[in-house]
Amino acid sequence: MKLQAVLFDLDGVITDTAKYHFTAWKQMAERIGIEIDSEFNESLKGIERMQSLERILIHGQQEHKYTQEEKERLAQQKNDEYVALLASLTPEDTYPGIKELLQQLRDNGIPAVIASASKNAPLILDALQLRDYFHAIVDPSGIPGKPQPDIFLKAAEQAGADPSCCIGVEDSQAGIEAIRAAGMYAVGIGEENILGPFGADIVYASTRELSLQKLLAAANLE
Ligand code: BG6
Ligand code: MG
Numbered sequence: 001m002k003l004q005a006v007l008f009d010l011d012g013v014i015t016d017t018a019k020y021h022f023t024a025w026k027q028m029a030e031r032i033g034i035e036i037d038s039e040f041n042e043s044l045k046g047i048e049r050m051q052s053l054e055r056i057l058i059h060g061q062q063e064h065k066y067t068q069e070e071k072e073r074l075a076q077q078k079n080d081e082y083v084a085l086l087a088s089l090t091p092e093d094t095y096p097g098i099k100e101l102l103q104q105l106r107d108n109g110i111p112a113v114i115a116s117a118s119k120n121a122p123l124i125l126d127a128l129q130l131r132d133y134f135h136a137i138v139d140p141s142g143i144p145g146k147p148q149p150d151i152f153l154k155a156a157e158q159a160g161a162d163p164s165c166c167i168g169v170e171d172s173q174a175g176i177e178a179i180r181a182a183g184m185y186a187v188g189i190g191e192e193n194i195l196g197p198f199g200a201d202i203v204y205a206s207t208r209e210l211s212l213q214k215l216l217a218a219a220n221l222e
C-alpha cells in the first residue's frame with residue numbers, strides 16, 4: 001500500500017513548545033498552590049487547554065473550588081504567559097530533521113497535515129516559517145480531543161487519505177493512543193518507556209532520526 005499522508009502533532013514534534021506549555025502551566029499552578037512535576041506533565045501533553053486545567057485542579061484537589069468563569073480566567077492567564085514565551089520563536093527552533101522530512105514529503109507529493117490540539121498552531125507555524133509545507137491545519141475546535149481519534153481522522157480526511165495509509169507522529173501518550181484508535185501507524189518521538197505502553201509502533205529518541213525512507217520501511221508502506 002502507498003503512503004497517502006503524514007499527520008504531525010505540533011508541540012514537541014515540530015518544535016520544542018512542549019517545554020513552554022509546561023513552564024506556563026507550572027507557573028499558573030504554583031500561583032494557586034498546586035505543584036506539578038515532569039511526570040505529571042506527561043499526562044497533560046496533547047490535552048486541550050481547559051481539559052489540562054481540569055487535570056491540574058484534580059491533581060491539586062481543587063476541582064470544586066472555581067466557577068467556570070474563574071477557570072476560564074486561569075486558562076487565559078496560562079495562555080497569555082505561553083504566548084509571551086512564543087515571542088522568541090524563530091525558524092532555527094524547528095526540531096532537527098523536520099524541515100528535511102517535510103521537503104521529502106513535498107518532493108514525493110505526499111501531503112503533510114497538522115493534527116494538534118493547540119489553537120496556537122497557525123501562530124507557531126508562521127513563526128517557524130513552515131506553514132507552506134502543510135496541506136492543512138486541522139481546526140481542533142468542536143471535535144473530541146486526544147486520545148479520541150477524531151483529530152487524526154479529520155487530518156486524513158483533509159488530505160483525502162485513507163487512515164490505514166497514514167502515519168501519525170506524536171510525542172504524547174494521548175496522541176499515540178489517538179493515532180492507534182484512528183487505525184494509523186504511530187510514530188513516537190521521545191522515550192520508549194513513556195510512549196511504548198500507549199501503543200507506539202516505533203519510538204525515535206529524536207526527530208533527527210526521521211526520514212521518509214525510514215518511515216516507509218517501518219510502516220511497511222510504499
Ligand atoms: C497540545 C499540547 O499540542 O496543545 C498541550 O501538547 C496543550 O500541552 C494543547 O494544552 C492546547 O494548546 P493551546 O495552545 O491551544 O493551549
Ligand atoms: Mg505534542
